[in-house]
Amino acid sequence: MNTLKLSQINKFSFTRIPLPSSKSESNRVLVIDALTKGENQLFNLAEARDTQTMIRLLETNPPIYDVLDAGTTMRFLTAYAAVTNQHKVMTGTPRMCERPIGILVDALREIGAEIHYMNNEGYPPLAVHGLKEQTSNKVKIRGDVSSQYISALLMIAPVLPNGLELELLGKVGSKTYIEMTIELMKEFGVNSTWEKNTINVPHQSYIPTEFHVESDWSGASYWFSLLACVDEGELYLEGLKENSLQGDAAIVEIMDKLGVKSQFKDGGVYLTKQKVKGLNAYDFTHCPDLAQTVAVTCAIIGQKTNFTGLESLRIKETDRVFALQQELAKFNARFEETEPEIFTLIPSVEMPSKVQIHTYDDHRMAMAFMPLMTKTEVIFEDPEVVNKSYPSFWKHVGLIK
Ligand SMILES: O=C(O)C1=C[C@@H](OP(=O)(O)O)[C@@H](O)[C@H](O)C1
Numbered sequence: 001m002n003t004l005k006l007s008q009i010n011k012f013s014f015t016r017i018p019l020p021s022s023k024s025e026s027n028r029v030l031v032i033d034a035l036t037k038g039e040n041q042l043f044n045l046a047e048a049r050d051t052q053t054m055i056r057l058l059e060t061n062p063p064i065y066d067v068l069d070a071g072t073t074m075r076f077l078t079a080y081a082a083v084t085n086q087h088k089v090m091t092g093t094p095r096m097c098e099r100p101i102g103i104l105v106d107a108l109r110e111i112g113a114e115i116h117y118m119n120n121e122g123y124p125p126l127a128v129h130g131l132k133e134q135t136s137n138k139v140k141i142r143g144d145v146s147s148q149y150i151s152a153l154l155m156i157a158p159v160l161p162n163g164l165e166l167e168l169l170g171k172v173g174s175k176t177y178i179e180m181t182i183e184l185m186k187e188f189g190v191n192s193t194w195e196k197n198t199i200n201v202p203h204q205s206y207i208p209t210e211f212h213v214e215s216d217w218s219g220a221s222y223w224f225s226l227l228a229c230v231d232e233g234e235l236y237l238e239g240l241k242e243n244s245l246q247g248d249a250a251i252v253e254i255m256d257k258l259g260v261k262s263q264f265k266d267g268g269v270y271l272t273k274q275k276v277k278g279l280n281a282y283d284f285t286h287c288p289d290l291a292q293t294v295a296v297t298c299a300i301i302g303q304k305t306n307f308t309g310l311e312s313l314r315i316k317e318t319d320r321v322f323a324l325q326q327e328l329a330k331f332n333a334r335f336e337e338t339e340p341e342i343f344t345l346i347p348s349v350e351m352p353s354k355v356q357i358h359t360y361d362d363h364r365m366a367m368a369f370m371p372l373m374t375k376t377e378v379i380f381e382d383p384e385v386v387n388k389s390y391p392s393f394w395k396h397v398g399l400i401k
């Protein structure tokens, strides 16, 4: 088994972190670009495997779209293949074939797409046989499983002959990602309205444009966490905007409570340590990818906190709630469901002299536990798992001295 060892370091001097580009923004603009036949100028696309997979599949157009473990690539390309009337097999890793897609498939079928399940009903692999005629322009869709189904439908909506009206049913999770999709569509000339729970996208054309992808706020979160956990240090994170399209910019307000001060300067953010104000509870419904970062931070710095809005974590790269419980326990922290859907983080009471972290094929399990190096020696199993979103992560960790 491939492993990586980090020695303990609890002080470091000022360090600039270049940060990767956002894979969420990249994968959206790539789909929009494919729908406008590549007439845009896209800058700073992500090096993330999820984005490189999207680029490769769109460029080579193979009969089988194997998305590996990229959720957005699976969901966005299923809708794209349907609307562009292509015959495609959609598949991915064994875990991808356990991640539900039935809500998106039902919506696409209602609009007129022909899609068959090749194995298990509701899950990839799928056979997409295009969309010959639009049979409906009003679709009701659950909002509580994955926002990616909604983003996938929104991006194809303007090119459907009759546009699309989406009525979101029940609780809507990851809403910030839906807002990102709508804002990006607007950047490419497409207007929509969102009133109460209905989003309406009339038929219209995308307008080719220039677009520069921002750095990745989810990737930035691990650096905030590192600073929260260390005794002394300063960081500058490059390429981040205060008014971001990414909901994970919420890490600024969370870490303000956990001892990290942010100042936006020169196209990035300067991080310094400040007194811990305390965080008693946080709802991760709209920023689920931050939950692991914050759980590990609280466990290390001794902050007992209640976590809610974690429902979608069970169907991501791994069951992230289970994975957190297992790995936090290795340094005597607990993550207990104290009431239905309320998880209480009880911090570490005693730090072992060495911890080996299992990464569960989940990039965020590796990156979220990196700040543990401020308290003990850490060994990561399968360190390359970070390639999904942040291939240069360990190289950047090496900048910390
Ligand atoms: O649309 C996107 O780019 C994403 C949406 C979120 O997924 P869910 O909508 O499934 O929560 C998030 O967890 C994922 O990393 C990226």
Ligand SMILES: C=C(OP(=O)(O)O)C(=O)O
Residues within 6 Å of the ligand: 069, 070, 071, 072, 073, 289, 316, 317, 364, 389
């Ligand atoms: C959940 C994630 O990605 P996806 O759903 O796109 O695989 C993630 O990057 O944390």
